[in-house]
Amino acid sequence: MAQVTIYLPDALIEEARKQARGAERSLSSWVAELVRRETTAVEWPKSLVDLLTHGRGDLVEPDDPPPENIEAIT
Numbered sequence: 001m002a003q004v005t006i007y008l009p010d011a012l013i014e015e016a017r018k019q020a021r022g023a024e025r026s027l028s029s030w031v032a033e034l035v036r037r038e039t040t041a042v043e044w045p046k047s048l049v050d051l052l053t054h055g056r057g058d059l060v061e062p063d064d065p066p067p068e069n070i071e072a073i074t
Contacts, residue, residue: 016031
């Protein structure tokens with residue numbers, strides 16, 4: 001297994017150590033999991049992207065008139 005040296009601000013390394021302790025993991029294991037999650041992110045399914053982008057440009061923003069004056073409730 002390779003070793004890596006990184007430089008972090010003191011506050012950031014303390015937070016990382018705190019998070020690792022909370023997860024009951026070593027700092028190395030915690031950072032490795034963080035990198036693994038960030039580098040293996042799954043893309044959205046094409047069917048969902050198609051559904052969400054279908055009709056793009058067809059929607060018209062409705063007028064947004066100011067609210068009517070409403071008497072304060074006391």
